[in-house]
Amino acid sequence: MIALSARFSTSIAFKDHCYWDRGSEFAKESARLLDIKDVSLCTIQACILLGTVSRSEGDAAAESVYYSIASRMANLLDLASIPASNAVEREINVRVWWTIWKLDTWSSAGVGLPRQMIEKNEIPLPIEEGQFLGLRLDSTQQSEAGVSLTRNLSLFTQMIILNRILIEINDFHKFLISAPGTPTNLDQHEQTILHLSHKLETWHSSLPPQMRNTPENLHLYGRQGLGRVFVAVHLGYFHFGQLLFYQYLHEYQHSASGEETPIQKYANKCKSYSSALCDLVDEAHQTPGCKILYTMVGHNLVVASTIQIHTLLFSGSEAEIKDARRRLEKNFELLLQLRNFWPVLEISFEAFRTFREACRRNMDTAFKMDAWMLRFLYGFANKVEDKQVYEMAAGGTWPVENIGFSPSEWMD
Secondary structure, eight states: OOHGGGGGOOGGTTSSSSSGGGHHHHHHHHHHHOTTTTTSHHHHHHHHHHHHHHTTEEEHHHHHHHHHHHHHHHHHHHHTOOOOHHHHHHHHHHHHHHHHHHHHHHHHHHHOOOOOOOOOSSSSOOOOOOHHHTTTTOOOOOOOOHHHHHHHOOOOHHHEEEHHHHHHHHHHHHHHHHSOOTTTTTHHHHHHHHHHHHHHHHHHSSSSSSSSHHHHHHHHHHHTTTTHHHHHHHHHHHHHHHHTTTTTTHHTTSSSSSSSSHHHHHHHHHHHHHHHHHHHHHHHSSTOOOOOOOOOOOHHHHHHHHHHHHHHHHHHOEEEEHHHHHHHHHHHHHHHHHHHTTTTTTHHHOOOOOOHHHHHHHHTTTOOSSSEEEEEEOOOTSSSOOOOHHHHOOOOOOOOOOOOTTTTTHHH
């Protein structure tokens, strides 16, 4: 915990250390003390934290290994179902199990390996955060009927529901790049797109009023100390939406103008999700208790920024272009803030630069959904190869260097 949090400390003990280096010694000592022979909740939690530290440093391989150990131990223990001595212990076991399941989704997609955590119907969803924080060791374990009504009010539960949809989106994208023919052939894939889109919209419309993305709710959760979690839920929704429709950006630039076609409709949905994501992050950073500084925000902003770039390059609307410029400037400012704290943001900047080079080299194929694009969209902690090099040979990576670019380069 210290390895992750030291970068945010205002203590004079760290005044001579840059943000990146503050947690290094703590992380090394934690790794040294880890005993994987001790198959326990404590070891699982340590592996989760060490995996997160590895991700923050851009070490996707170590991240995957630590999360894999946590996954295996959780399955060996049947963590979410083992008898617990009290309500606190039971809920912690459930929440740790779902945390690993969620991390496994992202980590496995990022390194292109099969998921390890299989969802089980008998595992309960997390209870509402206020109820969880109010539990004490002497709290009696309520019946399932007594807590089931509060589960949908849990921010963590809503993340899990969204993550289920992400798994389907990721599997669909993997199918797209492996299937013959044009990836966005509507006759082949429209029903799948509509099905997944309906799932996202059903989730959104089914949210209780107090959990919807409104300025009032944002301030409310911020005052409760849950603002960042609230933002993370809705950030996930917008990010998964932009991922789902991303492949239509390539077809959009080749479609005829005039009456909106299905391809244009889906591309515009992608842009709408991207714009909403950018605006949410900007609003969160201006709202007390809601400023989000975790590593995945950088990746989400990079993906959203490429969609704003698409608007700059191909939109005929001056109003849309103006808004895209504004969002790109805001995103770049936020990415610079994040890079102050997390080494892995160098990889995000490098991915952005690599994408820029792909656009400059050939705008006609820069947004095409292929193996390179799949790696760009999901490989958060992995370096993204130059698109031309990747297409010529499967191998070789770009070194992390000074990026040396700014949004103004897209706006001339």
